Amino acid sequence: MTYALELRNVRKSFGRTEIIRGATLQVQPGERVAIIGPNGAGKSTLFNLISGRFEPTGGEILLHGQRIDGRSPYEINRRGLARSFQVSNLFNRLSVFENVRCAVLWSLGYRYAFWKFLAGLQDANDRTEQILEMIKLDRKRDVLAMNLTYAEQRALEIGITIAGGANVILLDEPTAGMSKSETKRFIQLIRDVTEGKTLLTVEHDMGVVFGLADKIAVLVYGEVIAFDTPERVRADKRVQEAYLGSVLAEQQVAAAGA
Numbered sequence: 001m002t003y004a005l006e007l008r009n010v011r012k013s014f015g016r017t018e019i020i021r022g023a024t025l026q027v028q029p030g031e032r033v034a035i036i037g038p039n040g041a042g043k044s045t046l047f048n049l050i051s052g053r054f055e056p057t058g059g060e061i062l063l064h065g066q067r068i069d070g071r072s073p074y075e076i077n078r079r080g081l082a083r084s085f086q087v088s089n090l091f092n093r094l095s096v097f098e099n100v101r102c103a104v105l106w107s108l109g110y111r112y113a114f115w116k117f118l119a120g121l122q123d124a125n126d127r128t129e130q131i132l133e134m135i136k137l138d139r140k141r142d143v144l145a146m147n148l149t150y151a152e153q154r155a156l157e158i159g160i161t162i163a164g165g166a167n168v169i170l171l172d173e174p175t176a177g178m179s180k181s182e183t184k185r186f187i188q189l190i191r192d193v194t195e196g197k198t199l200l201t202v203e204h205d206m207g208v209v210f211g212l213a214d215k216i217a218v219l220v221y222g223e224v225i226a227f228d229t230p231e232r233v234r235a236d237k238r239v240q241e242a243y244l245g246s247v248l249a250e251q252q253v254a255a256a257g258a
């Protein structure tokens, strides 16, 4: 079996401090995986390692069976892995349509500087229209990115992330900062947009985790201490002790008070 994404004993140190301490994970094609864990466990670092921003100190990372550790983010993206960021990546003064079309053209091998001259490029325009429908922003196609609501901006970012046709998608806290109703709609949007693709999210909100993930990876002090279905992870004593028990209790108290 070739996994969509595989981490084999991945390690990462900053100076003398080892942050990722032998993380191992096997993600099947089409699986939706949420990475959870306490603050500082190394979740963002793991994303940075997978997407090529950091080079591991040890171990191997494989995308569709091919080693990608040590390769540049650009090369990894070209091999079919795309990542969205917590920090906005949008061109605020371009329209929704133009933002997505830039990403589509980039994926087709054109540089941003030339995109205006390629306005007539039919396949890029068609692909852009398709994405706008998927992210439900087709009616806002001419609105500047800066004038969208926050949730719409996050949807646009997801559109940009998937524009290149990557089949492994990494989303960093996709619903952070959204209201409950926005979050619910957004989970459905993520489900639709990533249908058939492999999805990894870093997530703090347990509602999102249990609504979205087929499997949960629990990262504690740089190690994956559990990787299983939501039900099994929830029932896992070790996970409850290390993390989930206290987080679920906190979120239940917060929900009761809201």
Ligand SMILES: Nc1ncnc2c1ncn2[C@@H]1O[C@H](COP(=O)(O)OP(=O)(O)OP(=O)(O)O)[C@@H](O)[C@H]1O
Pocket: 014, 019, 037, 038, 039, 040, 041, 042, 043, 044, 045, 046
């Ligand atoms: N570039 C870096 N240089 C040095 N230390 C770093 C660097 N990046 C992250 N760290 C440290 O690695 C540890 C893990 O950080 P990371 O952001 O990966 O955790 P996290 O699980 O994503 O946390 P959170 O849930 O709070 O976002 C932290 O102690 C952080 O200070």
